[in-house]
Amino acid sequence: MAEKRATIIRGGRLAGSGPRAEVADILINGDTIAEVGPPGLAAPADAIVIDARERLIHPGLINAHMHGHGNLAKGMGDRWTLELLLAAGPWITGGRTLEDKYLSTYVGAIEMLLKGCTACYDLTVEFPLPSVEGMDACGRAYADAGMRAVLAPMVAELSFYEAIPGLLDALPPALQKEVERLRLAPGDATLAAMRASMQSWTFDRASVRPAVAPTIPHHCSDDFMRKCTELAREFDVGMHSHVQESKAQVIVGLKRYGKTQTAHLHDLGLLGPDFTVGHGVWLDYDDMQRLGDHGASVAHNPGSNMRLGNGLADVRGMLERKVNVGIGTDGANCSDNLNMYESMRLASMVSKTQGPDTDRWLTTGEVFAAATEGSARALGFGDKLGRIAPGYKADIVFLDLHNVNWLPFNNAVNQLVHTEDGSAVHSVMVGGRMVVEGRRVTGVDMAALARRVEAARSRLEGATIPNKQLFEKVEHVVNSFCPGLAKMPFHVDRFGGGHHGHDHAAWVKR
Numbered sequence: 001m002a003e004k005r006a007t008i009i010r011g012g013r014l015a016g017s018g019p020r021a022e023v024a025d026i027l028i029n030g031d032t033i034a035e036v037g038p039p040g041l042a043a044p045a046d047a048i049v050i051d052a053r054e055r056l057i058h059p060g061l062i063n064a065h066m067h068g069h070g071n072l073a074k075g076m077g078d079r080w081t082l083e084l085l086l087a088a089g090p091w092i093t094g095g096r097t098l099e100d101k102y103l104s105t106y107v108g109a110i111e112m113l114l115k116g117c118t119a120c121y122d123l124t125v126e127f128p129l130p131s132v133e134g135m136d137a138c139g140r141a142y143a144d145a146g147m148r149a150v151l152a153p154m155v156a157e158l159s160f161y162e163a164i165p166g167l168l169d170a171l172p173p174a175l176q177k178e179v180e181r182l183r184l185a186p187g188d189a190t191l192a193a194m195r196a197s198m199q200s201w202t203f204d205r206a207s208v209r210p211a212v213a214p215t216i217p218h219h220c221s222d223d224f225m226r227k228c229t230e231l232a233r234e235f236d237v238g239m240h241s242h243v244q245e246s247k248a249q250v251i252v253g254l255k256r257y258g259k260t261q262t263a264h265l266h267d268l269g270l271l272g273p274d275f276t277v278g279h280g281v282w283l284d285y286d287d288m289q290r291l292g293d294h295g296a297s298v299a300h301n302p303g304s305n306m307r308l309g310n311g312l313a314d315v316r317g318m319l320e321r322k323v324n325v326g327i328g329t330d331g332a333n334c335s336d337n338l339n340m341y342e343s344m345r346l347a348s349m350v351s352k353t354q355g356p357d358t359d360r361w362l363t364t365g366e367v368f369a370a371a372t373e374g375s376a377r378a379l380g381f382g383d384k385l386g387r388i389a390p391g392y393k394a395d396i397v398f399l400d401l402h403n404v405n406w407l408p409f410n411n412a413v414n415q416l417v418h419t420e421d422g423s424a425v426h427s428v429m430v431g432g433r434m435v436v437e438g439r440r441v442t443g444v445d446m447a448a449l450a451r452r453v454e455a456a457r458s459r460l461e462g463a464t465i466p467n468k469q470l471f472e473k474v475e476h477v478v479n480s481f482c483p484g485l486a487k488m489p490f491h492v493d494r495f496g497g498g499h500h501g502h503d504h505a506a507w508v509k510r
């Protein structure tokens, strides 16, 4: 009954309690924090004692938006817009075996744990539709690594080429024929597959739980979006979708719906506290109000937004309208790491680069809260994760205060957001169990993992040659057609009156 023994963490400095973080003891029962108190806190005589002197303690960071399938594709692109990334998808994530799906997810889990992140919202993908075995392999990767995850299959009915009006016609006839093989499964088959996966879910939902992710609204019919929501509500799980991420997407949304994607999702009755918008770079103030009024979340991914040229999200505008904001890294195929310390730093910087009015900048405290409590709420774990407090899960990061990042130690939260880069992570606890100790993931042989990953990489390089060649043929068409869309007149007024520079309806009629 070893796991029933209590654990007491003694002598660590607790981030959030004053600039230099007060020393506090933490008593853990099973997987849950029982008590936080001043040094000398009473504990059962047989409690396991963890000496946390010279450690800064903070709640595990929570990655509100990433893609487990992207980890085997890190560094494969450079000057890619979101649309080029989507066109490259069949190449950089194609040809995956079940073992590849597991491995890609597992490598990401290891990276996140080593960088102080203990839970994530993973939007994963299988072509042409999700499968029970595929979702099980991804779930197993997190369970094996000892990390929490919300695992949502990204689903759609239309391929990228079918979803962008006019794009298919812009391709030469031979290529139009060739992209037909990228067609997705019919919506009903995809919905049935998700249902089967959720019905046969074997993981403890407190650790690894399912969700539903209609990938991008205009890649789905309204009927499909509604059915995804019904499914999510039936199984009491979250919904996550990429909304108003790129300007080209916004223009497509306006053409298709005559209103913003968020306004359309609102009209469909999809918005609620279980709904997370991925990105929301191009939300206007009315969209933010709609999300805030419904208690919805935005997963803010500043690194990806810059890397793919999508722009800078207005997080202050979201917070003012009571939107819950979490922070994510996005996939390693577009950011190209899963470092939540870097994402926090970028979230702070992005807010500060948008204008001289310092009241609109995010404070480091707001950024840190978003990457912990905000992300936890987006994952549907708002009452269990993101804080070091009684009743919360014992997901705790221990930073080495002798690391150069903390020489000197002036201000815990400022330095967590602006100085720390993950290199001071000494140990990481998830649910009361140490999963990283002395900068190593417990029980993981990195050399053996490297051999497995290289074998997969090398095989996939060969298996995806046709998809790579197809990408090379469509690349210039996508890269002239989609930026062309993005040059159309549409402007979100960031710091002014909160309306569009151009009237939607008038634009759509043109």
Ligand SMILES: [Zn+2]
Pocket (backbone or CB within 6 Å): 065, 066, 067, 123, 242, 278, 330, 331
């Ligand atoms: Zn994404």
